[in-house]
Structures are given as C-alpha cells and as structure tokens.
Amino acid sequence: MSEIKVVTNILQTNDEITAQNKKKLDEKGIYVINLMSSPGSGKTSILEKIISRLKNDIKIAVIEGDIYTTKDAERIEAQGVPVVQINTGGACHLDGDMIKNSLNSLDLENIDLLVIENVGNLVCPAEFEIGEDIKISVLSTTEGNDKPLKYPLMFEKSGAVILNKIDLLPYTNFNKEEFYRDINSLNANAVTFEVSCIKDEGIDNLSSWLKDRVKEKKNS
Ligand SMILES: Nc1nc2c(ncn2[C@@H]2O[C@H](COP(=O)(O)OP(=O)(O)OP(=O)(O)O)[C@@H](O)[C@H]2O)c(=O)[nH]1
Numbered sequence: 001m002s003e004i005k006v007v008t009n010i011l012q013t014n015d016e017i018t019a020q021n022k023k024k025l026d027e028k029g030i031y032v033i034n035l036m037s038s039p040g041s042g043k044t045s046i047l048e049k050i051i052s053r054l055k056n057d058i059k060i061a062v063i064e065g066d067i068y069t070t071k072d073a074e075r076i077e078a079q080g081v082p083v084v085q086i087n088t089g090g091a092c093h094l095d096g097d098m099i100k101n102s103l104n105s106l107d108l109e110n111i112d113l114l115v116i117e118n119v120g121n122l123v124c125p126a127e128f129e130i131g132e133d134i135k136i137s138v139l140s141t142t143e144g145n146d147k148p149l150k151y152p153l154m155f156e157k158s159g160a161v162i163l164n165k166i167d168l169l170p171y172t173n174f175n176k177e178e179f180y181r182d183i184n185s186l187n188a189n190a191v192t193f194e195v196s197c198i199k200d201e202g203i204d205n206l207s208s209w210l211k212d213r214v215k216e217k218k219n220s
Pocket residue numbers: 037038039040041042043044045046072119120121164165166167168195196197198199
C-alpha cells in the first residue's frame with residue numbers, strides 16, 4: 001500500500017462529510033466563513049471587532065479551531081455569541097469531521113453567520129473544504145508582502161483577503177503595491193480589505209460587506 005492512497009482516501013472522506021455539512025448549513029441559509037491565516041495575523045481580533053459591530057443585526061456563531069487551548073474561544077465567548085471549541089490535539093488544520101461534531105452543539109435555527117476560525121497555519125487549512133461559502137485569508141503587515149507568492153494556495157482560494165495591522169505599516173518594509181500586484185496575479189477576483197484592529201480602521205467597511213453576503217445567502 002502506498003502512502004499516497006491513504007491520503008487520497010482521507011481527502012475523499014473529508015469531501016463526503018463536508019458535503020453533508022454543507023447541505024445542512026445551506027438548508028438553514030447560514031453563511032459560512034472559513035477564516036485562515038498564519039498564527040497571530042489577527043483572525044480572532046478581527047472576529048471580535050466584527051462581532052461587536054454586527055451582533056445586534058445578525059445572529060453570529062463561531063467555531064474556534066485551536067491545537068490545544070481554549071484561549072480564542074474564551075475571547076469570543078466574552079463577546080456574547082455562541083462558540084464551539086475544537087481542539088485538534090496537534091493537527092494543524094480543521095476537517096469535515098471536526099465541523100460535523102461541532103454543528104451538533106450549535107442551534108442552527110438561530111444562526112445567520114457562522115465563522116470558523118481555522119488553525120493558525122498558512123499552508124494546509126486551504127487544502128480542506130469544511131463546508132464554507134467563502135474562504136477569507138488574513139495577512140498582517142509584519143509578515144512581509146512576499147507571503148502570497150510563497151504560500152499561494154490560501155490566497156488563490158480565498159474570496160476575500162484582509163490586510164491587517166495597517167497601523168504598523170510605518171514600522172515595516174511591507175510594500176503594498178507589490179502585495180496587491182501579487183494578490184491580483186494569483187486571484188484577480190479576491191475582494192480586499194485593509195484593517196487595523198488596534199486603531200479600529202476598516203472594520204465598518206468589512207462588516208457591512210459581510211452583512212451583505214449574509215443577506216444574499218438568506219435571500220437565495
Ligand atoms: N498592532 C496591531 N496588532 C494587532 C492587530 N490585530 C491584532 N493584533 C495583535 O496581534 C496579536 C495576535 O492577534 P490574534 O487575533 O490573536 O491572532 P490570530 O490570527 O487569531 O492568532 P492564532 O489564533 O494564534 O493563529 C495580538 O497580540 C493582537 O493584539 C492590529 O490591527 N494591529
């Protein structure tokens with residue numbers, strides 16, 4: 001038996017489970033985001049900001065993927081929205097089976113927007129569909145503008161790309177022109193946003209775009 005065969009089987013199973021998850025979520029009209037980035041780009045910070053903007057208008061729930069801790073889930077819980085923690089126990093991405101279990105713990109009748117924060121990792125989370133309507137990737141200015149070309153898959157597959165920590169731009173050599181050129185060359189259809197969670201910049205714009213996506217799905 002070659003190892004390649006085993007990997008292929010895992011992926012097929014994931015596709016099957018994910019298709020079941022997606023069907024369930026689509027039936028309820030829930031808009032689902034797979035939020036991805038390398039560790040520390042600001043996924044949870046962005047989520048906290050979005051939740052505080054939108055929680056009175058739409059019903060939000062979160063699935064937090066973390067390798068070991070419940071730190072991010074505690075931050076989301078403090079925002080007063082339902083959150084389910086997945087501890088992957090060492091695994092570096094979320095898969096369909098983990099999401100399937102989490103969905104059983106959520107009241108799907110009362111959710112408009114489900115955000116799944118994937119494990120901080122710029123590589124393999126992008127390889128696994130988990131039932132999302134959109135993949136959103138975050139890059140922060142301190143990581144360097146070369147990352148989209150070095151780790152292209154996540155950026156190629158993302159419907160939206162968020163550049164975070166723009167407050168730190170003056171202290172970095174991040175070249176925005178090159179960043180947008182590279183994103184455009186990888187994925188000309190990606191919607192892009194610039195935000196600073198610390199300075200609360202760009203959050204309104206991002207939140208209202210998200211709200212429109214949620215409405216669009218509800219009406220579809
Ligand atoms: N200066 C600055 N710092 C930020 C910004 N957004 C987040 N941070 C900081 O960056 C660090 C990481 O933020 P998190 O939101 O935990 O990042 P994450 O992507 O959820 O991290 P993991 O879940 O560990 O992958 C924290 O110390 C945040 O306070 C920002 O816009 N500007």
